[in-house]
């Protein structure tokens with residue numbers, strides 16, 4: 051059963067979380083986390099060489115997750131594969147029971163652990179969405195018939211607080227027109243800004259799942275501000291983490307209160323714990339969701 | 341224009357030595373390489389003097405109006421007839437070097453590195469503006485080429501790494517998609533064409549003939 055499809059169809063508040071595959075073949079830690087998350091979340095994003103750091107593939111991670119009883123959302127970036135490889139991986143994934151994808155452009159290799167890697171970007175995220183849509187309709191991107199179509203739920207990313215915002219909104223609209231039906235947003239810290247974005251997003255019949263980052267240390271805040279493209283942690287949050295006796299607990303508290311506030315604004319939340327995934331459930335508990 | 345850079349002198353000397361060249365022809369280009377300050381009259385003269393210091397004899401010098409033009413190249417090289425020459429050292433872009441190689445049977449040595457097609461911002465400052473993709477979309481993108489000027493070459497708007505209008509890959513540069521939107525909005529072309537621009541695979545190309 052596809053829990054994500056179910057949650058979307060029933061209009062339930064959607065809960066997703068992010069899980070990165072290991073760098074190596076030892077999936078034991080990954081499996082532990084996958085099992086914990088599976089019972090609470092409607093979908094779990096398996097990242098695709100996130101931040102351009104080479105890891106076990108998203109496709110394999112999704113399969114491991116399926117075995118652990120979870121519902122995978124396979125992240126697919128345009129950075130590492132051309133249109134042939136992307137389409138064949140998508141067919142393979144669907145044939146193995148993976149039914150949800152998140153289509154991304156992907157961070158440039160320059161920031162990863164293989165900065166010399168050839169950046170592919172044969173497609174961009176908007177084109178990728180339309181490719182997935184055509185696979186769903188039984189055709190590849192050049193119009194050749196498929197023996198057996200896919201039936202993916204197509205997700206995409208959006209940065210609701212991008213500056214400037216207009217180009218981002220225009221791209222969001224293109225993603226909707228190309229076939230994306232749910233969006234997971236860049237991490238938000240200020241619900242007011244999300245409300246503003248929702249005024250625009252509500253014109254379209256798509257689900258908006260707000261990204262919530264679970265901070266765990268001052269170092270993590272500093273690292274993100276310095277290294278993660280397109281993401282800024284506001285000063286008030288940084289100060290709260292710095293002042294806290296226990297930074298990790300403060301991170302959980304901040305995330306939980308965001309989840310509570312976002313509940314009335316958006317269609318779901320997407321928890322990003324970056325290594326601390328076992329704490330995702332604590333956030334839901336503190337927010338009164340489970 | 342085609343933007344070129346001078347090759348390191350040692351590299352040129354090494355290759356001349358390895359080919360046992362003593363009597364050398366230096367060919368410049370009166371077009372792009374002159375504008376780039378890499379292959380005009382002045383640079384041919386400079387290189388000629390430098391190579392003399394290394395003991396080479398510069399037996400022929402010529403700046404062809406357009407080094408990548410076959411007829412002009414043949415005409416210019418005719419003037420070298422009767423001169424004993426071991427090789428042609430060409431200060432032009434790669435097309436010019438190949439054009440010279442097409443019309444003579446002596447070794448041809450590239451004196452420049454060809455870097456891109458671009459514009460001259462100020463003398464000595466060049467910006468890459470076009471990848472000669474063969475399917476120009478500039479009329480749709482406010483006269484700004486995202487295929488060339490976005491490091492990811494994305495065709496439908498800024499990627500998620502855009503930060504306060506700056507590019508994920510180089511924070512000192514503007515995100516080119518923000519620039520495209522500014523330009524299109526300025527011209528009240530709010531509707532940006534939904535792009536399914538073809539991405540062409542590189543293959544050897546020719547126009548006409």
Ligand code: SF4
Pocket residue numbers: 469470471472473474475476477478485486487488
């Ligand atoms: S789209 Fe860009 S790369 Fe292609 S011809 Fe036009 S300027 Fe050159």
Ligand code: SF4
Pocket residue numbers: 489490491492493494497498499500501502503506507508509514515516517518
């Ligand atoms: S920030 Fe803009 S220019 Fe830079 S890679 Fe992303 S879309 Fe391209």
